[in-house]
Amino acid sequence: MVYGFWVSRSLQIMAELGIADTIGEVPKTVEELAQASGTHAPALRRMLRLLTGLGVLVKDEQSQRFGLTELGHMLRKDSPGSVYGSLRAHGHLLSWQAWGDLASSLKTGQPSVEKFMGDSFFGYMSKHPEDAAIFNGSMAAYQSLNAPAVVGAYDFSTAKSVVDVGGGTGTLLAHILQSHPNLRGALFELPHVKAEATARLSNLGVAPRAEVLEGNFFEKIPSGHDIYILSQILHDWDDERSLKILTNMREAMHPGAKLLIVETVLPGDNVQHFGNLYDMAMLVLVGGQERTGAEYTALVEKAGLRIHRVLPTYMPPSVVEVVPA
Structure with missing residues (x-):
């Protein structure tokens, strides 16, 4: 080691x-x-x-x-299951600087990378597109691996519409729509993502059944959909900010709607698990965290939601199905 x-x-x-x-x-x-x-x-x-x-x-x-x-x-770069994007992102100077100053995060509870960025992670990336492209490429590659696992673990066949909230350029949404020809979908993202997401959904052949909606999940989430997805979103934020997202989500959900939280669920303190490493990465980079099942239960209940079931996948993330309380 x-x-x-x-x-x-x-x-x-x-x-x-x-x-x-x-x-x-x-x-x-x-x-x-x-x-x-x-x-x-x-x-x-x-x-x-x-x-x-x-x-x-x-x-x-x-x-x-x-x-x-x-x-x-x-x-x-072009290999199926490529780890090129992950290597570039985790090998980025900012990632090395963040981990190099891990002690700072342990002393303050704040992301050490902000000392080198002079801004929050997401604030910095919004102003530095070349760096953002490296980290976004890593997330897109990771979602390409996760998406088939999510589709295989969860039955979307009874839904008419699904919206991926904060879904990047639409990798997961496209996989879901490709597997369910009668399903319509929406991607809810920040305005600067729209052009790239629209092009990607078109390239993946699902554009006729997918729309890109602009907005901010800290402000309001579009209502009227059967299934909402938060994939690799909540681990970016602390409990206070995550609760704000979930509260907005609850307001958007009709009584029969479901929320799928796609995240790595930590098993407990005495178990070696990949998520424990990623938990520390969230600390030094964005100030977020991975959570245990009990922590997710407590978090969603504060937003007027409850966990219905947790479905494991063959990848690290699980599909946590959440319904209105």
Whole structure:
């Protein structure tokens, strides 16, 4: 564990330099990769040796060429199940600075990254589109993995309309609509997301049944839908702000409506779980948190809602079905 960040940093730099994309399906020599990536060939050779030992690359001794293993292909931008976006986001300087000052968050309870951004995470990203594109790319890739798991875990067939609140560019909504041809959907997002979301929904072939609604979930959420979704939203916020979102949600829901909270539900204090790591990431980056089942129960009840059931998926997040109390 002590040296774990050496490994993650090596993978992040490989993604940043585009090494996996340069190799693609055709193995390359060190010299070819150094020229393409603008790196020092002898130093790069040492990096490639490390990655070969980690099972990311494979070297043909006769030709002295490096190719990608099955694991290595996941570092390509266009590979199914690609982790490229996650590597770029978690390898971003701001992420390193935030984790490097973890002690500050532990002492204050506030996100350490704000010291380096001079603003909140979301405030900074709204003013720096290049950085935002890296982090948004990571979330889109993560949603691409989560979306099939959500669709497989929950039955949407009895609903007529679904709205993904804060659903980014529409990855999850598109998966749901693709799986249910008779369902209509809406994406509720901030105004600056509309153009990209509209294009993505069109590219995924669901635009005729999907509309993009502009707004802010801290102010008002559109009413009249059968199913509402909050996917990877509440973990971005503390209890006070999360309660505001849920209160607005309750006001929008008709008596038979359902809310699906798609989040990692922590199992308890004495269990090793991926969510515990992500919980700390939420602390240092945005000031949010992952929550236990009991914490979600208490939170939704304050908003006049109750948890009906929790459906696990094959990915870390569960689908928490919530109904009016």
